[in-house]
Amino acid sequence: MNMPQSQTPVVPTCRVDLAGYERPATEKEWLLTNGLGGFAMGSISGCNSRRYHSTLIAARRPPVDRFNTVNLVGEQLIFDGQTHELFSMQFTGEDGPVFHPQGWKYLARFERDTACRWVYHIGPLRLIKQLRLVWKRQIAMLSYRLGARPDASAPLPDRVTLRLVPFVSLRDFHGTRGDADPRHFSLHTEERHLIIGADDAPPIYMEANAGAFQAQPDCWDNVHYAVEAARGLDAVEQLYTPGYFEHTVNDPAGQHDIAPTLRLMIAAEPIDWAAADGDDGRAAMLNEQVTFVQSNAGKTKQPDALAALVAAAADFVVDRTVDEQRLSTILAGYPWFSDWGRDTFISLPGLLLCTGRFDEARRVLCTYARHIRNALIPNRFDDYGGEPHYNTVDASLWFVHAAMQYLKTTDDHATWSEVLESACLSILTGYRDGVPNDVSMDRDGLIVAGNPHTQLTWMDAKRDGMVFTPRHGKAVEINALWHHGLVGFTEATGNRHVELAALIDPVRRAFNNLFWDDTSGGLIDHVNEHGPDRSIRPNQVFAVSLEHSPLSQARQRSVMKLVTEKLLTPRGLRTLPTDEPHYHGRCIGTMYERDSAYHRGTVWAWLIGPYVEGLLRSRKFSAAARKQASKAVEPLRQAVIADSLGQLHEIFDGDPPHHPRGCIAQAWSIAELLRAVVLIEQK
Numbered sequence: 001m002n003m004p005q006s007q008t009p010v011v012p013t014c015r016v017d018l019a020g021y022e023r024p025a026t027e028k029e030w031l032l033t034n035g036l037g038g039f040a041m042g043s044i045s046g047c048n049s050r051r052y053h054s055t056l057i058a059a060r061r062p063p064v065d066r067f068n069t070v071n072l073v074g075e076q077l078i079f080d081g082q083t084h085e086l087f088s089m090q091f092t093g094e095d096g097p098v099f100h101p102q103g104w105k106y107l108a109r110f111e112r113d114t115a116c117r118w119v120y121h122i123g124p125l126r127l128i129k130q131l132r133l134v135w136k137r138q139i140a141m142l143s144y145r146l147g148a149r150p151d152a153s154a155p156l157p158d159r160v161t162l163r164l165v166p167f168v169s170l171r172d173f174h175g176t177r178g179d180a181d182p183r184h185f186s187l188h189t190e191e192r193h194l195i196i197g198a199d200d201a202p203p204i205y206m207e208a209n210a211g212a213f214q215a216q217p218d219c220w221d222n223v224h225y226a227v228e229a230a231r232g233l234d235a236v237e238q239l240y241t242p243g244y245f246e247h248t249v250n251d252p253a254g255q256h257d258i259a260p261t262l263r264l265m266i267a268a269e270p271i272d273w274a275a276a277d278g279d280d281g282r283a284a285m286l287n288e289q290v291t292f293v294q295s296n297a298g299k300t301k302q303p304d305a306l307a308a309l310v311a312a313a314a315d316f317v318v319d320r321t322v323d324e325q326r327l328s329t330i331l332a333g334y335p336w337f338s339d340w341g342r343d344t345f346i347s348l349p350g351l352l353l354c355t356g357r358f359d360e361a362r363r364v365l366c367t368y369a370r371h372i373r374n375a376l377i378p379n380r381f382d383d384y385g386g387e388p389h390y391n392t393v394d395a396s397l398w399f400v401h402a403a404m405q406y407l408k409t410t411d412d413h414a415t416w417s418e419v420l421e422s423a424c425l426s427i428l429t430g431y432r433d434g435v436p437n438d439v440s441m442d443r444d445g446l447i448v449a450g451n452p453h454t455q456l457t458w459m460d461a462k463r464d465g466m467v468f469t470p471r472h473g474k475a476v477e478i479n480a481l482w483h484h485g486l487v488g489f490t491e492a493t494g495n496r497h498v499e500l501a502a503l504i505d506p507v508r509r510a511f512n513n514l515f516w517d518d519t520s521g522g523l524i525d526h527v528n529e530h531g532p533d534r535s536i537r538p539n540q541v542f543a544v545s546l547e548h549s550p551l552s553q554a555r556q557r558s559v560m561k562l563v564t565e566k567l568l569t570p571r572g573l574r575t576l577p578t579d580e581p582h583y584h585g586r587c588i589g590t591m592y593e594r595d596s597a598y599h600r601g602t603v604w605a606w607l608i609g610p611y612v613e614g615l616l617r618s619r620k621f622s623a624a625a626r627k628q629a630s631k632a633v634e635p636l637r638q639a640v641i642a643d644s645l646g647q648l649h650e651i652f653d654g655d656p657p658h659h660p661r662g663c664i665a666q667a668w669s670i671a672e673l674l675r676a677v678v679l680i681e682q683k
Contacts (some may be wrong), residue, residue, distance in 0.1 A: 037063025375430020
């Protein structure tokens with residue numbers, strides 16, 4: 001039943017049986033991406049529950065300035081004098097949410113690999129709907145295949161009409177449309193081709209390969225997005241319908257497994273059927289990357305799981321144009337994040353170096369090197385093309401780490417000498433001498449950063465002026481990165497920068513004197529004017545996981561024992577142990593409530609990477625350490641298939657059963673899980 005592909009995809013197929021659901025299944029979401037920052041996303045039932053759900057969200061200035069084009073296409077199947085509506089929407093009613101139509105009742109199965117497919121059973125008929133995004137183009141392709149239901153006993157109708165109704169919003173992907181009156185839209189039609197415009201949004205194009213388009217402008221009001229309502233955000237929208245595409249099929253029994261009954265292209269660029277039908281090279285690219293990973297990791301016992309991780313990693317690597325030059329960058333997560341510096345350089349080793357994408361790794365590093373200001377790399381690029389934001393202390397140190405990893409992995413001394421060495425030198429000397437955001441080296445050689453009103457580390461939740469995890473002063477992972485950067489840079493440059501090399505031993509001594517806690521057998525989280533914060537947090541694991549640790553082997557093992565006992569869960573590491581007074585077991589509620597829990601008990605999947613590396617390094621990559629690490633990552637491997645159908649969520653509740661929260665697809669979650677798997681299984 002799979003539609004033809006130019007090359008067999010390496011992506012394992014995720015399948016969900018949907019027969020018999022009493023309500024639309026909206027708890028599981030799927031994601032497709034196009035390599036430009038654009039994506040398609042929705043629930044497996046087809047009932048949209050987020051403002052980010054869409055058949056195509058396109059990037060006006062890749063990878064940002066994204067807009068929602070067509071929220072969904074409503075299918076109607078007409079035969080024997082009856083109209084069967086196959087789509088589902090939720091509305092706000094007087095007595096609560098109302099679902100209409102109830103198309104999920106026809107759904108038999110959902111599948112996802114390089115495309116998404118929905119299998120509908122309507123009487124004696126079967127309709128297979130497929131959605132695919134064209135790689136590196138702003139094009140979504142819907143295909144419909146009509147045929148006989150395999151288990152049907154009733155005779156097939158002689159004549160069936162398939163009608164497709166586009167529901168259009170044409171607005172910024174972060175918002176909702178408050179007024180979808182047809183008068184606010186421009187509509188140009190010609191046979192099966194139409195162009196729709198609205199306000200300041202770029203036009204969208206639609207064209208079917210058969211049948212005709214019937215103009216019938218209308219507006220659907222009070223469309224409700226349940227997930228946004230639960231998050232305390234604007235959750236009601238109006239959608240514009242320009243009319244419908246319609247195609248009548250005679251002898252539907254002869255249609256199955258030949259050619260699609262009907263195809264509909266939705267594009268944020270002029271219609272190009274050749275581009276949509278051509279081999280975009282995605283399958284070949286993924287096969288090449290899987291082969292590379294397997295060659296480094298050895299003979300894996302779970303090739304499908306490894307292939308799923310490689311395919312998931314590809315979703316985050318996108319194009320960015322800088323000074324008219326096409327470079328690469330990494331999106332932090334879908335659906336709402338753009339490219340963030342911290343996330344990028346934590347993710348780069350897993351997404352790009354582990355998969356052999358060295359040219360793209362080089363381009364990502366060069367993209368950010370161009371934007372270094374006052375020894376800082378951007379914490380994030382603006383969604384709408386404005387100036388980058390420089391509000392972080394750790395992103396620049398993660399850049400140094402990623403640059404050194406790139407050199408070690410690729411042996412690309414040309415890029416190192418031309419771009420990366422000077423960029424790293426500017427960061428390290430800047431931190432030594434002092435940079436904006438109150439970042440400087442103290443007299444003991446350690447880095448101090450921020451003030452009570454700033455949130456410069458990765459635990460950066462702040463809402464309504466409240467910093468929920470104040471970590472200004474001397475933070476443990478910042479100084480672990482500082483020591484690691486000094487040692488690694490000194491080795492990479494052959495000790496040419498003696499003034500930086502001279503800092504290594506004093507920094508190591510000061511780190512142990514300040515952060516070691518005999519009582520817990522672990523590390524103090526941070527120290528500021530209020531004294532030491534002895535909360536047991538996962539930040540201490542970086543003092544073990546980084547290659548150049550400031551700790552002795554015995555202290556490394558002690559830290560890992562503490563973290564394992566207090567913070568490890570089947571979904572990653574908690575940000576606080578359950579017995580801490582500020583522990584939050586569930587990350588739910590309003591934005592304020594979620595931000596309050598974000599780093600105070602919530603589990604972060606990406607921390608499995610440093611946890612695994614810490615286990616392996618503290619025990620010198622022994623067989624016992626590999627076995628323990630493998631046991632720790634296995635539940636997350638399963639979560640890639642179970643929780644978000646080929647992706648991995650950003651966070652999970654601290655309390656069992658660790659319900660997934662936040663972004664449904666997070667770059668560093670996938671990157672660090674993939675890197676952990678490679679570390680465990682490498683030869």
